Amino acid sequence: MAKGEQTRSRLLDAxxxxxxxxGERAGTLAATAEHAGVSKGGLLYHFGSKDALVQxxxxxxxxxxxxxxxxxxxxxxxxxxxxxxxxxxxxxxDRTYLALLKLGQLDEHxxxxxxxxxxxxxxxxxxxxxxxxxxxxxxxxRVSDGIYVRTALGGxxxxxxxxxxxxxxxxxxxxx
Amino acid sequence: MAKGEQTRSRLLDAxxxxxxxxGERAGTLAATAEHAGVSKGGLLYHFGSKDALVQxxxxxxxxxxxxxxxxxxxxxxxxxxxxxxxxxxxxxxDRTYLALLKLGQLDEHxxxxxxxxxxxxxxxxxxxxxxxxxxxxxxxxRVSDGIYVRTALGGxxxxxxxxxxxxxxxxxxxxx
DNA sequence: GGCTGTTAACCGTCCAGACGGTATAGTTTT
DNA sequence: AAAACTATACCGTCTGGACGGTTAACAGCC
Numbered sequence: 001m002a003k004g005e006q007t008r009s010r011l012l013d014a015x016x017x018x019x020x021x022x023g024e025r026a027g028t029l030a031a032t033a034e035h036a037g038v039s040k041g042g043l044l045y046h047f048g049s050k051d052a053l054v055q056x057x058x059x060x061x062x063x064x065x066x067x068x069x070x071x072x073x074x075x076x077x078x079x080x081x082x083x084x085x086x087x088x089x090x091x092x093x094d095r096t097y098l099a100l101l102k103l104g105q106l107d108e109h110x111x112x113x114x115x116x117x118x119x120x121x122x123x124x125x126x127x128x129x130x131x132x133x134x135x136x137x138x139x140x141x142r143v144s145d146g147i148y149v150r151t152a153l154g155g156x157x158x159x160x161x162x163x164x165x166x167x168x169x170x171x172x173x174x175x176x
Numbered sequence: 177m178a179k180g181e182q183t184r185s186r187l188l189d190a191x192x193x194x195x196x197x198x199g200e201r202a203g204t205l206a207a208t209a210e211h212a213g214v215s216k217g218g219l220l221y222h223f224g225s226k227d228a229l230v231q232x233x234x235x236x237x238x239x240x241x242x243x244x245x246x247x248x249x250x251x252x253x254x255x256x257x258x259x260x261x262x263x264x265x266x267x268x269x270d271r272t273y274l275a276l277l278k279l280g281q282l283d284e285h286x287x288x289x290x291x292x293x294x295x296x297x298x299x300x301x302x303x304x305x306x307x308x309x310x311x312x313x314x315x316x317x318r319v320s321d322g323i324y325v326r327t328a329l330g331g332x333x334x335x336x337x338x339x340x341x342x343x344x345x346x347x348x349x350x351x352x
Numbered sequence: 353g354g355c356t357g358t359t360a361a362c363c364g365t366c367c368a369g370a371c372g373g374t375a376t377a378g379t380t381t382t
Numbered sequence: 383a384a385a386a387c388t389a390t391a392c393c394g395t396c397t398g399g400a401c402g403g404t405t406a407a408c409a410g411c412c
Binding site for chain 1: 386387388389390391
Binding site: 171 | 198199200201202277278280281282283284289292293296311312314315317318319320321322323324325326328329330334339342343345346347
């Protein structure tokens with residue numbers, strides 16, 4: 001990876017982390033730059049504005065999202081994989097998703113909302129394909145969002161580790 | 177209601193509306209005061225700080241929450257009522273919930289998160305009681321959160337009107 | 353019924369600091 | 383040497399909050 005590309009990526013990582021760990025307000029230009037080990041001027045060279053930073057995350061999400069879609073749509077155990085990963089929330093994809101979920105709450109940052117809506121369409125298609133049931137797919141997406149939100153809100157025990165087991169037991173007992 | 181109490185309530189209404197419609201950043205002291213038809217000084221008389229404003233909403237939620245819990249816990253159709261109202265999101269309770277859900281995303285405003293966690297406990301107890309199934313109750317709460325989030329994100333068609341019908345059809349077909 | 357003092361409710365102004373963004377000069381890479 | 387990148391200094395705006403008034407209702411007292 002070219003050096004510039006690497007710095008861009010580091011900046012996005014830093015922005016993500018600040019937003020996730022300390023909320024949108026902590027994701028200032030100065031803080032993001034410092035967290036990435038770059039000066040503020042350096043940040044603004046790569047991302048000409050705060051909005052460009054958000055846009056950068058949105059593009060990241062889309063790249064991740066396409067890969068996720070491909071990966072899930074062919075698996076018979078897509079539901080389980082999908083929900084378990086929602087609870088874990090430890091992959092790069094999850095971090096981008098969580099950050100954009102927070103950013104999208106603000107009036108500015110339409111880009112974040114657009115990216116999230118687009119991703120939802122991707123996932124709905126993938127899960128519908130894998131599960132053969134659009135309603136169940138929709139339900140899974142809403143549960144996943146709900147889990148993400150509680151994770152973002154509460155501390156560690158916001159979503160009990162075994163909760164996903166019990167939810168899966170419930171959902172897989174559904175008539176198909 | 178005493179005049180002071182009325183003004184307090186108007187201020188909370190204004191704060192809620194600004195946060196819900198235009199995001200946390202729009203809920204500034206000046207904007208909230210103006211929206212409520214009060215001067216900034218007047219606002220600060222009733223709520224000594226921005227945090228006190230959030231705390232005011234948190235207390236509102238708790239009052240609402242207790243009433244909701246009582247109302248739901250005895251109904252056999254609690255699941256349907258609960259989910260339908262989550263989608264509609266048009267009662268005063270829903271507005272307070274949505275506002276705190278946005279505020280809770282920010283590092284400051286621990287009060288918002290505390291109130292939301294407490295409410296979750298209330299509802300989990302009420303739904304478990306009404307449904308006789310803690311797992312199904314938990315699932316319903318997560319779905320509800322997911323629906324709230326999508327409502328907050330997307331415009332009008334974020335959550336299709338008939339989605340709740342289909343989800344309910346799915347969930348009520350579960351073995352009990 | 354007037355006079356006085358008290359208090360709740362409210363207003364408008366001011367300020368320090370934080371923030372997003374610009375300008376520009378300097379450095380490294382190719 | 384050009385291009386890519388980085389750092390520093392600075393600017394205008396906005397925000398939360400502090401603060402010193404003002405108004406009106408009310409209570410006690412003579």
